[in-house]
Amino acid sequence: MSTVDRMSGAELHTLTGAYALYALPDAERGEFERHLGDCEACAVEVRELSETATRLGLAVSAAPPRELRDRVLREITTVRQESPSCGRRTRSAVSVQRTGRWPKFALAASLVAAAGFGGIAVWQNQVARDAQQEAHRAQQQSEQVARVLAAPDAKAKSSALKGGSKGTVVVSRSENRAVFVASGMEPPSHGKVYQLWFDDHGTMRSAGLINRAATSNTVLLDGPVDGASGIGITVEPAGGSVQPTSAPLALLTFPTA
Amino acid sequence: MKQAVHISEAPSAGPDLQELLDLVARGDQAAFAKVYDAVCGPVLGLVRSVLRDPAQSEEVAQEVLVEVWRTAPRFRASRGSAMNWVLTLAHHRAVDRVRSVEATTARERRAALLDRTPEFDEVTEQVESRLEREQVRRCMRTLSELQRQSVTLAYYRGLTYREVAELLSVPLGTIKTRLRDGLIRLRDCLGVSA
Numbered sequence: 001m002s003t004v005d006r007m008s009g010a011e012l013h014t015l016t017g018a019y020a021l022y023a024l025p026d027a028e029r030g031e032f033e034r035h036l037g038d039c040e041a042c043a044v045e046v047r048e049l050s051e052t053a054t055r056l057g058l059a060v061s062a063a064p065p066r067e068l069r070d071r072v073l074r075e076i077t078t079v080r081q082e083s084p085s086c087g088r089r090t091r092s093a094v095s096v097q098r099t100g101r102w103p104k105f106a107l108a109a110s111l112v113a114a115a116g117f118g119g120i121a122v123w124q125n126q127v128a129r130d131a132q133q134e135a136h137r138a139q140q141q142s143e144q145v146a147r148v149l150a151a152p153d154a155k156a157k158s159s160a161l162k163g164g165s166k167g168t169v170v171v172s173r174s175e176n177r178a179v180f181v182a183s184g185m186e187p188p189s190h191g192k193v194y195q196l197w198f199d200d201h202g203t204m205r206s207a208g209l210i211n212r213a214a215t216s217n218t219v220l221l222d223g224p225v226d227g228a229s230g231i232g233i234t235v236e237p238a239g240g241s242v243q244p245t246s247a248p249l250a251l252l253t254f255p256t257a
Numbered sequence: 258m259k260q261a262v263h264i265s266e267a268p269s270a271g272p273d274l275q276e277l278l279d280l281v282a283r284g285d286q287a288a289f290a291k292v293y294d295a296v297c298g299p300v301l302g303l304v305r306s307v308l309r310d311p312a313q314s315e316e317v318a319q320e321v322l323v324e325v326w327r328t329a330p331r332f333r334a335s336r337g338s339a340m341n342w343v344l345t346l347a348h349h350r351a352v353d354r355v356r357s358v359e360a361t362t363a364r365e366r367r368a369a370l371l372d373r374t375p376e377f378d379e380v381t382e383q384v385e386s387r388l389e390r391e392q393v394r395r396c397m398r399t400l401s402e403l404q405r406q407s408v409t410l411a412y413y414r415g416l417t418y419r420e421v422a423e424l425l426s427v428p429l430g431t432i433k434t435r436l437r438d439g440l441i442r443l444r445d446c447l448g449v450s451a
Contacts, residue, residue: 014430017437018418022345022352023411025419047337049437050345052444056412057344059393062302064318069297072319073290076326081284084330190357191320191350238353239328 013042020049030211083242145220148172148179155255161185161233162249169231169252178221178231178254182210188235195236196221197244198228199251207231209240230254274339281329289326296340297322300347306413307351317354321347352415396446404439407432 012035018024019032036043148154151172158168165184172178180196188194194210196219208222210233221231230253234244274295280288300321305314325343332342397405406425410416416424422432443449 014433014437017435017440018411018433020440021408021411021436022349023416023418023421023436025417048444048449049440050337051341052440052447052449053348053412054338054341054344055389055393055443055447055449056408057303057348058299058340059390060302060306060413061298061389062305064297064301065315068301068315068319069293072293072297072322073286075319075323076286076289079323079327081282081326082328082330084282190354237324237327239331 013039016042016045016049020046020053026211144175144177145179145218148175148177148220151175157252157255159250159252167233167250167252169254171225171254173225176224176226178207178225178228180210180219180221180231180233182219185210191238192235193238193240194249195234195240195244197232197234197248198223198225199230199232199253200226200228204232204244206240206242209236225254228254275334278329278332278339278342281326282332289329292325293322296325296343299340299344303344303347304351307348307355307415313354314351317350318347321350324350348412355415392447393443396443399446400439400442401435403427403431404435404442407435408439408443411436 012032015024015028015032019029024032036046148170151174153174154170154172156168156170158166161167161182165182165186167185168181170179170181178198182194185194196207196210197204198207198221205223205228208219210219230251232244232248232251234246234248236245274292277288277292277295281292297318301314301318304318304321305311308314308317321343324346328346332339336342337345400408403425407418407421410421410424411418418432418436419429421427421436422429425432427435
């Protein structure tokens with residue numbers, strides 16, 4: 001990761017080929033994608049090189065077995081489609097109903113008892129250190145993280161997750177942001193990703209994905225806290241979902257005191 | 258050999274694939290069957306070229322095709338062609354699978370990789386596929402040996418550029434550059450525009 005940090009824009013630009021071929025390690029891919037947002041020339045080149053890679057794919061086309069067609073066409077009749085992701089298209093009637101609700105049983109089953117949390121200051125130092133390391137990769141985000149952690153009204157709530165890992169949420173009402181820290185979390189299984197949600201009193205609002213490769217991580221939740229009463233974490237198909245598709249691994253309510 | 262026919266657009270990505278995907282995005286299962294017929298061969302071929310194992314390849318191809326159905330509403334024509342969207346998805350899923358397997362068995366497998374070349378010779382009924390294959394093969398020949406090896410190992414074998422560098426005993430910076438200038442040469446040879 002540190003090799004990426006020191007890269008200049010010009011050096012990053014040479015990664016267009018590796019990126020189009022999906023040949024960057026995860027951390028460098030993330031870094032490069034952030035660079036793409038600021039570099040129109042790179043974005044154009046990536047599109048062209050990606051289309052070129054597609055031609056390489058077309059060149060190894062195979063004749064699929066007939067049964068595969070039957071299986072796929074049968075399977076899709078049972079698979080619900082995603083809604084278009086937010087903001088890209090004009091809002092339609094469909095998009096209004098998009099927010100998800102936890103199934104009631106899941107909510108009851110996975111409500112996590114508030115773990116008493118001592119030594120917040122010590123722990124916050126640890127989080128701040130983690131945040132500092134992250135800063136090399138995502139400086140802006142980490143500054144925001146640091147602001148949340150340093151906020152006078154920052155409050156933390158910690159909870160055991162499945163498999164012996166721990167999740168902690170820090171919320172600052174004055175910053176109107178929240179930070180989630182996971183330690184010892186197993187990477188999600190193939191094709192899956194951990195997704196965070198704000199719990200708007202039972203209605204789930206997406207708050208971003210957790211970097212797939214990470215086992216210890218500090219994540220700034222996407223979007224404002226606003227009226228949310230807590231956060232949830234679920235396992236979703238790669239790329240995330242617009243609403244939860246599985247029972248949450250954990251729900252953490254924000255501390256009120 | 259006759260001179261290869263130059264086709265400026267990916268032949269299987271006909272103009273209507275994008276329109277079909279738009280219908281699929283609205284839940285049209287009949288349109289999905291047509292999309293399936295257009296993309297299944299390329300999807301399976303690409304996944305198989307990365308994964309090698311036929312049974313596993315079919316399983317991953319099925320996952321990819323169902324994901325095309327599920328996530329069709331996310332497709333944006335402004336970001337690339339429909340075929341690009343589908344094959345990028347297929348490539349990522351196949352490479353993710355090979356990397357998760359390789360994390361355990363690592364290195365020996367990689368030594369064997371150098372001997373393998375992509376299966377350009379597989380029989381296919383479709384004339385378009387044969388033309389496409391001919392053209393890519395012709396353009397591959399215009400690359401330097403290092404460009405060709407780097408692009409092949411990265412794309413068809415799912416290696417990261419770091420792994421390619423290690424495997425070929427070439428500095429990282431050189432591989433980055435070869436992947437880029439190799440692809441640029443292919444782009445120009447194939448007449449790709451975005």
